[in-house]
Amino acid sequence: MKVAILGFGTVGSGVYDIITKEAFPFYHDIKIEKILIRPNKTKTLPIMTDFIDDIINDNDINLVIECIGGINPALEYITAALKNKKSVVTANKAVIANNLETLENLARENGVFLSFEASTAGGIPWLASIEKARRVDTVSHFYGILNGTTNYILDTMDNNQEEFSTALGKAQELGYAEADSSADIDGIDVKNKVVISSAIAFNSIIDVNKILAFGIRNISKNDIDYFKEKNFSIKLIGEAQKIGNKYEALVIPNLFPRDSIEANVRRNLNIVTLQGDTIGELKFYGQGAGKLPTANAVVQDILDIHTEKVQHTLNTDAIIEYCDFLLKNKYYLRINQKIQNDLIENIEEFNGFYYHYTKDLTIKELIQLTDIFKMTDTNLFVIKER
Amino acid sequence: MKVAILGFGTVGSGVYDIITKEAFPFYHDIKIEKILIRPNKTKTLPIMTDFIDDIINDNDINLVIECIGGINPALEYITAALKNKKSVVTANKAVIANNLETLENLARENGVFLSFEASTAGGIPWLASIEKARRVDTVSHFYGILNGTTNYILDTMDNNQEEFSTALGKAQELGYAEADSSADIDGIDVKNKVVISSAIAFNSIIDVNKILAFGIRNISKNDIDYFKEKNFSIKLIGEAQKIGNKYEALVIPNLFPRDSIEANVRRNLNIVTLQGDTIGELKFYGQGAGKLPTANAVVQDILDIHTEKVQHTLNTDAIIEYCDFLLKNKYYLRINQKIQNDLIENIEEFNGFYYHYTKDLTIKELIQLTDIFKMTDTNLFVIKER
Numbered sequence: 226m227k228v229a230i231l232g233f234g235t236v237g238s239g240v241y242d243i244i245t246k247e248a249f250p251f252y253h254d255i256k257i258e259k260i261l262i263r264p265n266k267t268k269t270l271p272i273m274t275d276f277i278d279d280i281i282n283d284n285d286i287n288l289v290i291e292c293i294g295g296i297n298p299a300l301e302y303i304t305a306a307l308k309n310k311k312s313v314v315t316a317n318k319a320v321i322a323n324n325l326e327t328l329e330n331l332a333r334e335n336g337v338f339l340s341f342e343a344s345t346a347g348g349i350p351w352l353a354s355i356e357k358a359r360r361v362d363t364v365s366h367f368y369g370i371l372n373g374t375t376n377y378i379l380d381t382m383d384n385n386q387e388e389f390s391t392a393l394g395k396a397q398e399l400g401y402a403e404a405d406s407s408a409d410i411d412g413i414d415v416k417n418k419v420v421i422s423s424a425i426a427f428n429s430i431i432d433v434n435k436i437l438a439f440g441i442r443n444i445s446k447n448d449i450d451y452f453k454e455k456n457f458s459i460k461l462i463g464e465a466q467k468i469g470n471k472y473e474a475l476v477i478p479n480l481f482p483r484d485s486i487e488a489n490v491r492r493n494l495n496i497v498t499l500q501g502d503t504i505g506e507l508k509f510y511g512q513g514a515g516k517l518p519t520a521n522a523v524v525q526d527i528l529d530i531h532t533e534k535v536q537h538t539l540n541t542d543a544i545i546e547y548c549d550f551l552l553k554n555k556y557y558l559r560i561n562q563k564i565q566n567d568l569i570e571n572i573e574e575f576n577g578f579y580y581h582y583t584k585d586l587t588i589k590e591l592i593q594l595t596d597i598f599k600m601t602d603t604n605l606f607v608i609k610e611r
Numbered sequence: 612m613k614v615a616i617l618g619f620g621t622v623g624s625g626v627y628d629i630i631t632k633e634a635f636p637f638y639h640d641i642k643i644e645k646i647l648i649r650p651n652k653t654k655t656l657p658i659m660t661d662f663i664d665d666i667i668n669d670n671d672i673n674l675v676i677e678c679i680g681g682i683n684p685a686l687e688y689i690t691a692a693l694k695n696k697k698s699v700v701t702a703n704k705a706v707i708a709n710n711l712e713t714l715e716n717l718a719r720e721n722g723v724f725l726s727f728e729a730s731t732a733g734g735i736p737w738l739a740s741i742e743k744a745r746r747v748d749t750v751s752h753f754y755g756i757l758n759g760t761t762n763y764i765l766d767t768m769d770n771n772q773e774e775f776s777t778a779l780g781k782a783q784e785l786g787y788a789e790a791d792s793s794a795d796i797d798g799i800d801v802k803n804k805v806v807i808s809s810a811i812a813f814n815s816i817i818d819v820n821k822i823l824a825f826g827i828r829n830i831s832k833n834d835i836d837y838f839k840e841k842n843f844s845i846k847l848i849g850e851a852q853k854i855g856n857k858y859e860a861l862v863i864p865n866l867f868p869r870d871s872i873e874a875n876v877r878r879n880l881n882i883v884t885l886q887g888d889t890i891g892e893l894k895f896y897g898q899g900a901g902k903l904p905t906a907n908a909v910v911q912d913i914l915d916i917h918t919e920k921v922q923h924t925l926n927t928d929a930i931i932e933y934c935d936f937l938l939k940n941k942y943y944l945r946i947n948q949k950i951q952n953d954l955i956e957n958i959e960e961f962n963g964f965y966y967h968y969t970k971d972l973t974i975k976e977l978i979q980l981t982d983i984f985k986m987t988d989t990n991l992f993v994i995k996e997r
Binding site: 239248348349359360362490505511518524 | 625629634635636637734735736739740743745746747748749869870871872874875876882887889890891892893894895896897898901903904906907910911914920
């Protein structure tokens with residue numbers, strides 16, 4: 226199989242490193258024909274080009290590996306490759322979460338494949354595992370730690386009794402967090418991953434804008450301490466649950482007992498759980514990002530296409546729909562004042578902050594309540610009790 | 612595809628339940644032609660027979676699902692099925708661990724497949740995950756909690772401050788442990804699973820008798836308390852590690868920090884970890900036994916054969932060999948007396964028992980040392996420091 230790599234940053238060069246190692250079992254089967262680099266970069270290899278048409282119009286290339294990241298021009302290149310009957314493998318969660326239906330239809334029309342294992346939970350074989358579970362079971366629920374940056378921040382705050390800004394600074398120093406970290410800390414990255422996981426788990430495309438995401442931007446050392454006293458750890462969780470032909474999805478910090486598995490997932494690691502009707506709970510743990518783990522997931526997708534182990538599983542005639550009043554749950558809302566509200570069961574003060582423990586709420590009610598609380602204190606922190 | 616189920620106990624009836632459910636996505640593709648039951652059982656379904664030749668000689672049947680358990684007649688039936696060009700799916704770890712090379716060769720010669728995912732880690736897609744990881748990486752190390760019964764006993768002793776015999780009794784009441792529980796508590800079950808996992812991970816067959824297994828038969832409440840004070844949990848671990856063309860394997864209780872993931876795997880659950888050169892550490896968690904999880908793994912194997920996603924991966928021209936002086940590690944040996952020995956670094960007394968902390972030892976040295984210690988106290992308990 227002849228392939229081209231678009232982009233030669235962390236992931237692109239990682240894919241190159243794996244495929245060109247002689248010890249790689251498929252070393253003789255997969256040949257990198259071309260690599261797209263930016264016009265301002267030096268061509269360090271003869272197969273490098275800065276002209277996308279060299280790749281899109283090369284009929285020898287059957288598969289394009291998109292490792293550029295961001296929406297444009299990645300989306301444009303993926304679209305052009307599929308139209309030219311090249312399969313596409315990508316790690317690009319933003320492109321996939323926002324365009325999965327269109328791109329999957331395009332792949333199908335052109336008799337090629339679109340694979341994106343590396344987009345969600347990095348090196349963990351997560352999407353493939355959901356797909357496999359679904360061969361036997363209905364997958365009714367999934368949840369997990371899907372963002373390594375925020376897990377690193379929360380773990381560091383918890384271990385070192387640090388404030389959010391200090392822990393974020395460390396994450397940035399280590400290269401876990403970008404200079405603009407809002408996609409991570411506001412839960413946007415996890416939202417994309419929940420959309421992608423839901424597509425595989427429930428065979429249904431959600432509008433990414435429908436999903437509510439609470440991040441960890443407003444978390445304080447005081448919050449960590451308050452919940453630690455109650456024997457809880459805080460983890461940012463993306464999850465979705467299906468009942469009958471309806472499902473709901475949410476991104477929000479969660480409280481886990483300190484002797485649970487999730488509470489003990491350290492540093493920037495990820496863990497994701499699926500629930501099937503006969504298999505029960507399966508958990509998958511590993512590196513959610515990083516050069517070689519992500520590249521490994523990309524190469525696994527390439528091998529599935531190469532060995533014809535892949536199929537179009539996404540049935541876009543979705544018969545289930547998103548619903549924000551499916552399930553009820555209890556939450557804590559922390560602000561700098563006491564607010565009385567019918568949906569609040571109990572209020573506790575801790576170092577001058579007020580922890581409002583809610584009654585059982587639907588997501589819809591939670592949105593209504595947080596909208597009211599935000600008017601009093603924009604630094605509102607919201608967390609879900611599991 | 613037409614299949615026969617041998618045995619209609621827990622696993623066999625679970626497989627039947629899954630395949631015959633109309634919601635099962637492959638409901639129309641997989642047809643159960645015959646079920647073998649014992650002569651003394653009532654035939655509750657018209658497809659039931661107590662005559663194995665009805666199945667072996669039926670040319671319509673392409674696949675046999677062995678759910679009898681034990682060595683005989685399971686091995687005899689599997690052999691006959693393969694010789695008659697029927698693929699075999701089995702959950703039988705004892706048969707596979709002791710006969711993998713012969714049976715795999717037989718399958719190959721007859722152009723059929725032998726699959727045994729359910730034999731190791733039950734419902735967890737463990738063997739398939741090792742196989743998948745190996746498409747890209749060298750898998751150099753695996754370890755895990757591979758026996759639910761002993762995990763239940765250890766978790767119960769730890770939670771409830773109970774003695775071994777009380778916890779074992781509870782496990783028996785709940786059906787987790789058999790009346791004769793020696794295969795579980797002496798680590799024989801885990802030894803079989805290590806042999807099977809090693810075959811997939813290292814492409815090499817170990818003689819099951821070569822592997823050293825320390826079980827949990829001699830563990831006491833005193834041991835739990837002593838190590839709890841040092842902030843450790845005890846888990847029975849099966850593991851193997853490869854360096855160059857040599858590898859070692861061992862079954863032994865291990866100490867895990869109480870805030871590690873393994874320490875927080877509760878009840879009868881399993882978790883297994885593999886280490887690959889680009890993927891890093893991946894962990895897989897779920898039900899290691901039970902009717903539906905085990906049946907689920909059996910059905911996954913059937914589907915791989917049905918959809919032709921399976922291949923003969925075991926290369927029995929093994930180029931790596933078992934070695935018991937590859938790695939060094941520290942251990943604790945607990946007996947009722949103090950013994951001085953050059954391999955012991957430190958001795959602590961706790962409630963009248965003596966905890967001998969060793970220097971770094973090879974497996975070979977550990978065997979020599981435990982042989983000496985056993986002469987003084989046959990209730991010797993041995994545990995590995997991770």
